[in-house]
Amino acid sequence: MSATVNRKFVDLFSDTMTRPSPGMRKAMADAEVGDEQRGEDPTTNLLQERVAALLGKEAAMFLPSGTMCNQIAVAVQCRSGDEFISTDNSHLLTFEGAGCAAIAGAQGRAVTHRNGIFDGAAVHAAVRDPAMRHTPRTRMVAIEQTMNLGGGAVWTMAQIDDVAKTAKAHQLRLHMDGARLPNAVVASGVSAAKMCAAFDSTWLDLSKGLGCPIGGVLAGSKDFIAEAWLWKHRIGGALRQSGILSAAGLYALDNNWNRLAEDHANAQRFAALAGNIKGIELMHPKTETNLVFLDVSGTGMSAKAISEAALKHGVRIGAMGPARLRAVTHLDVSAADIETAAKALQVAVSGI
Ligand SMILES: Cc1ncc(COP(=O)(O)O)c(C=O)c1O
Structure with missing residues (x-):
């Protein structure tokens, strides 16, 4: 299930943002x-x-x-x-x-x-x-x-x-x-x-x-x-x-266990795209799992301002300090969502 199914934005805020899938809900009901x-x-x-x-x-x-x-x-x-x-x-x-x-x-x-x-x-x-x-x-x-x-x-x-x-x-x-x-x-x-x-x-x-x-x-x-x-x-x-x-x-x-590999691949792709945005640096050059931390000091904008602008353009990404953003991949984020999210972040940073 993609985040965009029920949400108006791609939610990279946390892996706690997942909602129980229909299969999970059925297992709970039964x-x-x-x-x-x-x-x-x-x-x-x-x-x-x-x-x-x-x-x-x-x-x-x-x-x-x-x-x-x-x-x-x-x-x-x-x-x-x-x-x-x-x-x-x-x-x-x-x-x-x-x-x-x-x-x-x-x-x-x-x-x-x-x-x-x-x-x-x-x-x-x-x-x-x-x-x-x-x-x-x-x-x-x-x-x-x-x-x-x-x-x-x-x-x-x-x-x-x-x-x-x-x-x-x-x-x-x-x-x-x-x-x-x-x-x-x-x-x-x-x-x-x-x-x-x-x-x-x-x-x-x-x-x-x-x-x-x-x-x-x-x-x-x-x-x-x-x-x-x-x-x-x-x-x-x-x-x-x-x-x-x-x-x-x-x-x-x-x-949902083995599919975590998809979240890791999505995080790597997001890190590659976000790390190429002018003014953004990856804080951890190796993306080992589903978390990506970005240092945004080179953009001249605060993490909070970027986070707010990014949300308007379709991605929620957490500000974790004055110049640090955290993006987290999870089962409600698809590979296509990652491309959308990176573009939204690019636009947010360019101030368009
Ligand atoms: C490393 C770590 N430990 C513990 C917790 C606490 O989990 P919960 O939010 O379920 O209380 C979190 C939650 O984000 C976490 O990231």
């Missing part, structure tokens, strides 16, 4: 349901089993949002006063309303990185000395796969192994924010289970590239998920007939 809180929703149970197997974990839990997956994982892994290692541009530290501080009582420590990707040496340097009485206890390392504000960069297995080895040497726990894990899997050809093997907690988002209206699935050991259930209830994420939502997730795993 779902068998029960009370999730009592473990009696067969569709949610099935989704949890499938995602646990996919991510190579003992158990999994359906949650209404990716933020809740992150926040519950941090709350289970960290005690109040603990510190976890992350980056200044991670979703955990940037966008979740200081949830780690507010809910778990944990603080993030940002390490140096390149496109949100860091190495074992950075982890080693950031770990607090347990002998010190006045520093926090380092408890966990969190990575984001793919790295949103890093231009959709994919952590390679060598990079994951390096960080995981150092984390384990310091007895730290490992968490993966898998909002775009399916994109990383499709782009790299590495299985999700292999990518997640070293992590105590991981999740995948259903409402981004996979095109569901809502949901994420958090996975880990049986003990981790048992503890996560306490938090699910505590913060109001325990649902009732969630099978209606889980059915969308099952449909997405079967129908």
